[in-house]
Amino acid sequence: MNRIFPILTVVFAILAIWYAGSFLMNRAWVMDQAARAGTEPSVSEVFRDTMNQPRAKLPAPHQVAAELYDGIFDKKITSKRSLVYHGFITLEATFYGFVLGIVVGVALAVLIVLSRAADLTLMPWAIISQTIPVVALAPMIVVLTNAMGAGSLMVPKAIIAGYLSFFPVLVSMVKGLRSPDQMQLDLLRTYGASQSQTFWKLRLPASLPYFFASLKIAVAASLVGAIVGELPTGAIAGLGARMLIGSQFGEPMIMWASLFAAAILAALLIWVVGGVEKVAARLMGVRPA
Structure with missing residues (x-):
């Protein structure tokens, strides 16, 4: 446990910084879309949209993990997308x-x-x-x-x-x-x-x-x-x-x-x-x- 705890601490810190970076870098697009629609999104809505953009400037960790899982396990090995x-x-x-x-x-x-x-x-x-x-x-x-x-x-x-x-x-x-x-x-x-x-x-x-x-x-x-x-x-x-x-x-x-x-x-x-x-x-x- 003494060896795992420092590793997990670093991993969680990296994930936190990554999520924060995704929010900040993808926020501009969400606010621009809301301004064009004439709406005022809440903080939770902005966070949700920044975490699920299909072509985000900085994809969120869970998006990358999903794409990685799809490319490794959900595609046939012979597929050009595998x-x-x-x-x-x-x-x-x-x-x-x-x-x-x-x-x-x-x-x-x-x-x-x-x-x-x-x-x-x-x-x-x-x-x-x-x-x-x-x-x-x-x-x-x-x-x-x-x-x-x-x-x-x-x-x-x-x-x-x-x-x-x-x-x-x-x-x-x-x-x-x-x-x-x-x-x-x-x-x-x-x-x-x-x-x-x-x-x-x-x-x-x-x-x-x-x-x-x-x-x-x-x-x-x-x-x-x-x-x-x-x-x-x-x-x-x-x-x-x-x-x-x-x-x-x-x-x-x-x-x-x-x-x-x-x-x-x-x-x-x-x-x-x-x-x-x-x-x-x-x-x-x-x-x-």
Whole structure:
């Protein structure tokens, strides 16, 4: 109960602020409609109308929850209006980008740790790459992949997702591979261990806690990349495309429901990564804290 109470307090505070914001932002339309009709609505009538506008500036929480429930449970999975259908489209790009980010991040981290030259040349460029806004980079990736003959929309989305997810893996793996102290390294040298044996027996096992911690960040970043990648590619399926359709056609309910569906998907992915981390720790003989 001591852990749940603070969480519930924050949730209720967010809902209260959200409802207040919905009332204030949607009130102008209600008052305008009443003025045109020549009526003077009561406070309760104004509140009721602001909470049930079909195209509200800021939909109320219960409206978003109803649209989210409808998109997840009331629509067939094969329906183009199903958030589950669009979620699977985005999940596929997220998975490919996540794998790409892991491979690139781990490979660069190994090079940087084992090679002084790579450390001086690759790490600064990796840091600089994260200063480029992904919304500006995404159209360029789409154009380049199309010019190279990549007919599938999955390729640019996966590249954008991998671009966002590789950096946390890279930084954490570099930190993890360098985490063994000098005494441990000297001990292995005393036993005549080669650089390769030092890497596999000491550096890599020591880096695993850092690696799994970075995966939770990377999988969320990969999801963001997949959603952003759907915007300039002209995609008609996926949570990002669904948000764009809601914005273009003035359907805020669709946009908000898709946003919360993406948040739920991110939470599930982080939960899966956490489960894999526990299994890996158990296989390595790590005792739970």
